[in-house]
Amino acid sequence: xxxxxxxxxxxxxxxxxxxxxxxxxxxxxxxxxxxxxxxxxxxxxxxxxxxxxxxxxxxxxxxxxxxxxxxxxxxxxxxxxxxxxxxxxxxxxxxxxxxxxxxxxxxxxxxxxxxxxxxxxxxxxxxxxxxxxxxxxxxxxxxxxxxxxxxxxxxxxxxxxxxxxxxxxxxxxxxxxxxxxxxxxxxxxxxxxxxxxxxxxxxxxxxxxxxxxxxxxxxxxxxxxxxxxxxxxxxxxxxxxxxxxxxxxxxxxxxxxxxxxxxxxxxxxxxxxxxxxxxxxxxxxx
Amino acid sequence: xxxxxxxxxxxxxxxxxxxxxxxxxxxxxxxxxxxxxxxxxxxxxxxxxxxxxxxxxxxxxxxxxxxxxxxxxxxxxxxxxxxxxxxxxxxxxxxxxxxxxxxxxxxxxxxxxxxxxxxxxxxxxxxxxxxxxxxxxxxxxxxxxxxxxxxxxxxxxxxxxxxxxxxxxxxxxxxxxxxxxxxxxxxxxxxxxxxxxxxxxxxxxxxxxxxxxxxxxxxxxxxxxxxxxxxxxxxxxxxxxxxxxxxxxxxxxxxxxxxxxxxxxxxxxxxxxxxxxxxxxxxxxxxxxxxxxxxxxxxxxxxxxxxxxxxxxxxxxxxxxxxxxxxxxxxxxxxxxxxxxxxxxxxxxxxxxxxxxxxxxxxxxxxxxxxxxxxxxxxxxxxxxxxxxxxxxxxxxxxxxxxxxxxxxxxxxxxxxxxxxxxxxxxxxxxxxxxxxxxxxxxxxxxxxxxxxxxxxxxxxxxxxxxxxxxxxxxxxxxxxxxxxxxxxxxxxxxxxxxxxxxxxxxxxxxxxxxxxxxxxxxxxxxxxxxxxxxxxxxxxxxxxxxxxxxxxxxxxxxxxxxxx
Numbered sequence: 001x002x003x004x005x006x007x008x009x010x011x012x013x014x015x016x017x018x019x020x021x022x023x024x025x026x027x028x029x030x031x032x033x034x035x036x037x038x039x040x041x042x043x044x045x046x047x048x049x050x051x052x053x054x055x056x057x058x059x060x061x062x063x064x065x066x067x068x069x070x071x072x073x074x075x076x077x078x079x080x081x082x083x084x085x086x087x088x089x090x091x092x093x094x095x096x097x098x099x100x101x102x103x104x105x106x107x108x109x110x111x112x113x114x115x116x117x118x119x120x121x122x123x124x125x126x127x128x129x130x131x132x133x134x135x136x137x138x139x140x141x142x143x144x145x146x147x148x149x150x151x152x153x154x155x156x157x158x159x160x161x162x163x164x165x166x167x168x169x170x171x172x173x174x175x176x177x178x179x180x181x182x183x184x185x186x187x188x189x190x191x192x193x194x195x196x197x198x199x200x201x202x203x204x205x206x207x208x209x210x211x212x213x214x215x216x217x218x219x220x221x222x223x224x225x226x227x228x229x230x231x232x233x234x235x236x237x238x239x240x241x242x243x244x245x246x247x248x249x250x251x252x253x254x255x256x257x258x259x260x261x262x263x264x265x266x267x268x269x270x271x272x273x274x275x276x277x278x279x280x281x282x283x284x285x286x
Numbered sequence: 287x288x289x290x291x292x293x294x295x296x297x298x299x300x301x302x303x304x305x306x307x308x309x310x311x312x313x314x315x316x317x318x319x320x321x322x323x324x325x326x327x328x329x330x331x332x333x334x335x336x337x338x339x340x341x342x343x344x345x346x347x348x349x350x351x352x353x354x355x356x357x358x359x360x361x362x363x364x365x366x367x368x369x370x371x372x373x374x375x376x377x378x379x380x381x382x383x384x385x386x387x388x389x390x391x392x393x394x395x396x397x398x399x400x401x402x403x404x405x406x407x408x409x410x411x412x413x414x415x416x417x418x419x420x421x422x423x424x425x426x427x428x429x430x431x432x433x434x435x436x437x438x439x440x441x442x443x444x445x446x447x448x449x450x451x452x453x454x455x456x457x458x459x460x461x462x463x464x465x466x467x468x469x470x471x472x473x474x475x476x477x478x479x480x481x482x483x484x485x486x487x488x489x490x491x492x493x494x495x496x497x498x499x500x501x502x503x504x505x506x507x508x509x510x511x512x513x514x515x516x517x518x519x520x521x522x523x524x525x526x527x528x529x530x531x532x533x534x535x536x537x538x539x540x541x542x543x544x545x546x547x548x549x550x551x552x553x554x555x556x557x558x559x560x561x562x563x564x565x566x567x568x569x570x571x572x573x574x575x576x577x578x579x580x581x582x583x584x585x586x587x588x589x590x591x592x593x594x595x596x597x598x599x600x601x602x603x604x605x606x607x608x609x610x611x612x613x614x615x616x617x618x619x620x621x622x623x624x625x626x627x628x629x630x631x632x633x634x635x636x637x638x639x640x641x642x643x644x645x646x647x648x649x650x651x652x653x654x655x656x657x658x659x660x661x662x663x664x665x666x667x668x669x670x671x672x673x674x675x676x677x678x679x680x681x682x683x684x685x686x687x688x689x690x691x692x693x694x695x696x697x698x699x700x701x702x703x704x705x706x707x708x709x710x711x712x713x714x715x716x717x718x719x720x721x722x723x724x725x726x727x728x729x730x731x732x733x734x735x736x737x738x739x740x741x742x743x744x745x746x747x748x749x750x751x752x753x754x755x756x757x758x759x760x761x762x763x764x765x766x767x768x769x770x771x772x773x774x775x776x777x778x779x780x781x782x783x784x785x786x787x788x789x790x791x792x793x794x795x796x797x798x799x800x801x802x803x804x805x806x807x808x809x810x811x812x813x814x815x816x817x818x819x820x821x822x823x824x825x826x827x828x829x830x831x832x833x834x835x836x837x838x839x840x841x842x843x844x845x846x847x848x849x850x851x
Contacts, residue, residue, distance in 0.1 A: 031594065034306050046314055055322035068325035075323050079310065084320060087310045103308055107629070110592060112500065112546045113306040120309035159685050159708040163726045166746040168771035168787045168817070174368065174389045193536075200450045200475035201482040203512050205532040205565055209578045211612055212660055214561065219660045227742045227771035227787075229819075234732060235773050235785065238740050243658035245698035245735050255738075255777035259439060259827035264431060268439035268828050271432055277483045279518060279525045282573040285435060 047092040051084035105135040164225030206275025236265035333848035341840035394836040399428035419455040440829040447478040465495040483516035501545040510536040532565040549592035556585040597627040614661040617646035634674040662697035682711035723749040764794040787817040807846040
């Protein structure tokens with residue numbers, strides 16, 4: 001019943017906010033700036049000298065000029081072979097002198113408005129399932145930004161995951177987000193398959209399987225990082241006792257320094273916890 | 287279901303609107319070239335590095351950044367513990383790449399692994415077709431902690447010596463609004479010293495994508511096998527098999543669709559993953575090995591729309607799982623979320639509420655057995671709050687999240703509470719000098735049956751001064767980070783011992799250009815690393831490894847020489 005109540009709450013939330021939708025739909029561009037740019041595009045007052053006009057002022061900026069070291073700066077093909085700067089930033093109009101705004105890919109424009117520029121050439125490469133603009137992650141003026149600084153781009157939203165690089169055990173000391181995640185598409189791999197690509201020895205199948213191991217590595221491990229060894233969600237024996245409270249051992253509540261709490265804790269005896277191939281390994285002891 | 291219908295209704299309501307379109311126009315005539323469009327000449331460089339360390343191994347490596355018309359070579363600390371070398375060549379539509387990558391991850395007790403991966407790939411790409419093949423071989427060596435009962439438990443360092451070889455190949459066709467691809471891989475794992483069982487895996491997959499206006503559709507399917515056929519130790523004459531014919535068949539389906547209309551985005555997804563273990567089942571002396579089958583079905587829908595500076599999002603997700611030979615063979619988890627983002631001038635903010643509930647089938651255990659935490663009924667509530675402010679010369683972000691998991695009364699884990707705070711900011715003194723600072727804390731408190739509590743704590747803070755250019759030839763930069771990870775367990779008010787780690791890491795570097803051709807970098811790094819291990823205290827019942835603590839100070843001086851070719 002509780003879930004029904006929650007769905008009811010959610011429905012109420014959507015219904016309340018949906019009351020605003022008609023006014024939103026009445027204005028196709030979602031911000032005044034976007035409307036201004038739509039008007040500029042309709043007027044289509046492009047510069048008579050292309051990039052040469054823009055670079056009269058913007059040549060001093062290294063970040064602007066850096067585009068000529070990227071594929072987008074190739075004067076033989078792509079945007080610089082066409083309308084040049086104005087291909088992406090829109091017609092100059094009254095920008096020179098009167099500082100009329102250009103399309104600068106800031107988040108004051110709608111995602112679809114910004115993406116419509118990129119998608120006019122990159123129709124196959126997209127982020128269809130994130131509500132983000134291409135330019136939120138890619139700065140096309142810089143060479144291979146997506147290769148050299150991927151972590152910085154992801155961290156701007158995923159700061160909690162990124163901070164795991166400072167934890168006692170972490171994957172982020174040697175790996176980048178893109179080693180496990182593909183932001184552009186969902187690859188047909190489950191969580192465990194992603195882990196097996198580096199930890200193939202866990203793939204098995206083992207003769208004796210430990211159910212949570214085969215089901216989901218994240219039952220026990222946090223892949224980004226943990227304050228515990230080996231990316232474990234909790235320390236042993238408490239991690240094991242999250243499931244095995246009545247394991248049949250004497251003194252289930254382990255509150256003293258003994259064989260259940262010291263050394264490798266439960267794994268002192270059950271050392272093959274990821275699965276065993278030994279004929280007598282059904283308790284993962286061999 | 288109500289939520290889902292409402293979201294679909296939102297999509298229908300918005301279907302007659304269209305978004306602002308700034309597509310690059312194709313019909314504007316131009317009759318100019320560009321005189322000012324000049325790329326800065328790429329400087330091909332090679333270099334060497336050396337890092338002299340007081341505590342850890344001295345490092346030597348080579349660097350290179352060389353680009354020609356048809357080839358490129360990129361090396362970063364190649365030959366050192368963590369470094370790589372990549373060479374690529376292309377001829378028309380063909381491209382080749384060779385790579386050698388080292389990854390080193392050992393602690394101060396030499397526990398961990400180092401990996402060396404060699405790979406080669408070839409790709410053929412035209413407007414219509416992309417075909418690729420890639421092969422890699424990775425050696426992984428190191429040590430991990432093992433334990434054996436003989437007759438009392440004895441911990442020891444076990445050698446890791448693994449090789450994994452992978453071959454990937456695929457073919458993709460793409461048009462203006464569609465794509466269709468097939469791919470396959472084979473992976474062979476070998477333990478060179480025979481501790482872990484060798485295994486192999488194969489998978490073939492097909493995927494297709496469709497873009498129609500503002501609507502995207504992506505579907506994929508994959509089928510594979512994981513095989514293990516190693517010899518079984520014949521500890522006595524009653525062992526029923528000599529080799530284990532282990533095989534798991536994998537089947538995955540995925541579909542996603544999303545659409546945008548006038549600031550509204552609606553998306554839905556469905557994924558199904560089936561693990562069918564078809565291995566043999568045999569009567570051993572103590573038990574019968576029972577292969578485990580699992581299946582996972584996930585589907586969901588979400589929608590968001592923008593109104594001026596605000597964005598409203600909400601969604602629903604269902605996550606159902608089945609597993610055989612388990613205390614509880616079916617679980618169902620439902621999650622709903624609602625989020626509001628608001629932007630005003632230079633201020634960004636968001637708040638997100640998430641609620642989920644897990645239930646499942648009847649348990650197949652006696653009433654006096656407690657429920658496993660990953661199968662038990664659970665209610666989860668979480669709230670996330672974000673605030674950000676930025677201008678050209680300064681900015682700051684704050685993110686706070688609070689989450690509570692409550693399990694059923696019969697679960698072995700009763701409750702888990704998590705709180706995390708992350709802040710970061712920057713201040714730009716001038717174009718050359720930017721200060722970045724960051725800090726965060728996280729606590730996770732868990733309560734188990736009979737009052738064992740685990741309090742995990744994590745804190746970090748630090749700052750960095752980006753490269754500060756003193757003059758044309760000299761620049762300096764510095765950074766400092768402190769991090770603390772701690773775990774405190776008490777059982778019935780009895781403290782179970784210290785368990786924490788901290789690290790100070792400070793670095794300062796100077797770049798100096800000797801002349802137009804030679805440049806150098808000198809760097810000094812100070813690391814104070816302290817790590818206790820709760821497993822250390824020796825007791826009579828077991829033979830533990832004597833010392834797993836880490837306690838060291840490392841001074842590192844690095845020198846880099848770079849030569850322009």
